[in-house]
Amino acid sequence: MNLVFDGHNDVLLRLWRSRKDGADPVKEFAQGTTAGHIDGPRAKRGGLAGGLCAVYIPSPHDFVLKEPDADGHYLTPLDPPLERSPSLDIALEMIAIARQLDRAGAWTLCRSTAEIRKVMADGGFAAVLHMEGCEAIDANLDALEVFYAAGLRSLGPVWSRHNIFGHGVPFAFPSSPDTGPGLTDLGRELVRRCNKLGILIDLAHITEQGFWDVAKLSDQPLIASHSNVHAMTPVARNLTDKQLDAIRESRGLVGLNYAVTMLRPDGGDNADTPISLMVRHIDHLVERMGIDCVALGSDFDGATIPAAIADASGNHRLVEALGAAGYSAGDLDKICRENWLRVLASAWHE
Ligand SMILES: [Zn+2]
DSSP states (O other): OOOEEEEEEOHHHHHHHHHHTTOOHHHHHHHOOSSSSOOHHHHHHHTEEEEEEEEOOOOSSOOOOOOOOTTSOEEEOOBOOOOHHHHHHHHHHHHHHHHHHHHTTSSEEOSSHHHHHHHHHTTOOEEEEEEESOTTSOTTOHHHHHHHHTTEEEEESOSSBOBTTBOBOOEEESOOSOOSOOBOHHHHHHHHHHHHHTOEEBOTTBOHHHHHHHHHHOOSOOEETTOOBTTTSOOTTSBOHHHHHHHHHTTOEEEEOOOGGGTSTTOOOOSOOOHHHHHHHHHHHHHHHOGGGEEEOOOBTTSOOOTTTOSGGGHHHHHHHHHHTTOOHHHHHIIIIIHHHHHHHHHTTO
């Protein structure tokens, strides 16, 4: 089976919620569960051998997409900004779970591509700590230093919310990603520090202006870990062809998001969405940027995904569909792993 290193999942959020409900997150991941999308046994069955695991701070209320109107259009207002104090606690709790999984051998927290390769080859799950929105980080970036020491190697300055570092895009359909300002001065400082430390900067969820702000400032390849093609699904979270061109020029990548709202031409939250649509987004990404800039970013445990994939155990079905659509073994190696490993090596100064 073609082993996949995946650009985005929210399993830590699910495990954090399970722990709040009294479950043991290590047991849930190691022994498997029917909840959500990812655990060790299901990942293994589907060939999902690692990925960027998000520390994401949920808003106090449950996030719900705004009900679409008769035309299928919707504009979910941005969640209000979060306070740092509960955000920091939640981030610490999620990172603690990630470290407990590591200590128990349920997965391995990786800090280099050599470690990722070794864990994947040995049949384990290679987890890389990612932060999706930096509400837990202070203006002096002191917490960033500590998170880095704890293994953080990737971050998106914002989720679809505003914070002290920048502005996120709302969940809106149809909508341009150009919905407001980009990085703040502190956001620019964050980008510089990430460049220096060797922390990957992820452009999923940032406004188009924020995308260009990072493009101008960062010395890393441009990455959108879980985003799709705006020309096919005009949702604010997807990337315009102009953005794809900039990613290609930087030798960055886009990880295909399996979220049906970002795959379907109608933007609908409907799991009855064929795998062929995922292949079509990959085709467009490859046509526009070349095979070296396309990868996977499932959003497992973070979104409604096609019923035909269902959970991590069905991940191989996408890879098989890509093979059937004419992608060569070498192409699949790049899409499944090698492109991610190349950009991580670059951002991490290897
Ligand atoms: Zn996301």
